[in-house]
Structures are given as structure tokens and as C-alpha cells.
Amino acid sequence: MRALVIGATGSIGGVVAETLESRGHEVVRASRRSDPSVDVTDPASISALFAAVGDVDAVVVAVGSAAFRPVTELRRDDVVHAFTAKTLAQIDVVLQALDHVRDGGSITLTSGVLAREPVAAGAAAAMANGALESFTITAAAEAPRGIRLNAVSPDVLANSPRYHAAFPGHRPVTDEEIGAAYVRAVEGIVSGRILRV
Numbered sequence: 274m275r276a277l278v279i280g281a282t283g284s285i286g287g288v289v290a291e292t293l294e295s296r297g298h299e300v301v302r303a304s305r306r307s308d309p310s311v312d313v314t315d316p317a318s319i320s321a322l323f324a325a326v327g328d329v330d331a332v333v334v335a336v337g338s339a340a341f342r343p344v345t346e347l348r349r350d351d352v353v354h355a356f357t358a359k360t361l362a363q364i365d366v367v368l369q370a371l372d373h374v375r376d377g378g379s380i381t382l383t384s385g386v387l388a389r390e391p392v393a394a395g396a397a398a399a400m401a402n403g404a405l406e407s408f409t410i411t412a413a414a415e416a417p418r419g420i421r422l423n424a425v426s427p428d429v430l431a432n433s434p435r436y437h438a439a440f441p442g443h444r445p446v447t448d449e450e451i452g453a454a455y456v457r458a459v460e461g462i463v464s465g466r467i468l469r470v
Contacts, residue, residue, distance in 0.1 A: 292452030413465030
């Protein structure tokens with residue numbers, strides 16, 4: 274299987290790329306700092322990436338950022354940034370990937386625990402994650418040619434200890450758990466699912 278992992282230099286994308294490679298898949302790693310490179314906030318950059326990579330069996334998107342501010346300090350720009358950088362960016366990848374994923378292939382997005390569990394100052398990220406999950410459920414039902422669409426929704430990552438204090442009482446998820454969730458999305462048969470880790 275040939276898989277494109279977007280965000281492959283990040284904490285999640287790097288784990289996904291290594292996991293898929295360890296299972297014998299050919300992995301094309303893309304990020305802002307790689308070759309091929311991509312800026313997922315720019316549809317033209319996404320188009321250029323697919324033109325360079327060609328058709329694939331799977332696309333995994335592990336990108337996004339959001340400001341963490343108390344809701345009393347949250348600005349409209351913070352909300353727009355979270356939606357643009359996490360939600361709309363991944364949706365733009367889906368809209369273009371549908372023309373480049375082979376029949377019966379898969380597209381896997383990345384949301385996060387804040388769609389279902391609140392933490393202080395996490396409202397913008399919660400909005401971005403929740404919107405992405407809602408999109409996934411409905412878009413999967415309309416995906417053509419047997420293409421499956423899912424989202425992985427991880428809790429705080431064990432490999433990112435700088436964030437642990439912001440998630441009191443949460444159990445950090447291991448690289449192995451993250452890898453297994455994306456393997457399920459890429460190699461399995463489920464579609465329209467939010468795979469919670």
C-alpha cells in the first residue's frame with residue numbers, strides 16, 4: 274500500500290509514518306519542512322503536493338494548531354485561526370484527495386480529545402475538533418468509489434510532556450496506541466468513525 278502522511282514531522286504524523294513503514298507500506302512523508310512540502314492552509318499547495326505525489330491508497334492528515342486562551346480572553350482571530358489551521362485545512366485535503374485516492378482506499382483525519390472533554394482555555398481547539406468530527410461522519414457517507422473516511426481523536430500524547438499539565442487527570446496515550454488507531458483506519462474496513470484513543 275502507498276500512503277501519503279501529511280504532517281509527518283509532527284508528534285503524531287511521525288509516529289504514523291514509522292508505524293505504517295514498519296508494516297511494509299510505502300510512505301510518502303509531507304510537511305512544511307519536507308520534500309515534498311505542503312502548506313495545508315493553501316489549497317494551491319495541496320494541489321501541487323498531489324500533482325507531485327500522484328495516486329495513493331491512503332492519505333493521513335495529522336496537522337493543526339489552535340490558540341489556548343480562557344474564553345473571556347478569546348478573540349475572533351483565535352477562533353478563525355483554529356478553524357483555518359485545523360478544520361478547513363484538513364477538509365481541503367479531503368476535497369482534493371478524493372481525486373487521488375485509489376478505489377477502496379482511505380483518508381484519515383486527526384481531531385482530538387477536546388471535542389469530547391473540556392480543559393481550561395481549550396474552547397477554540399474544541400470547536401475545531403468538533404467541527405472536523407462532524408464533517409467526517411457525514412462526508413464519509415458520500416465518499417465515492419469505496420473510499421473510507423475516518424478521524425482519529427487522541428488524548429494528550431505521552432511523547433509531548435510539555436502539554437501534560439494542561440490536561441489534569443488525563444492518561445497520556447502512547448506511540449503504540451496512536452499507531453494502532455491509524456493502522457485501524459488505514460488497513461481496516463470502518464468508515465465514518467471517530468476512533469478515540
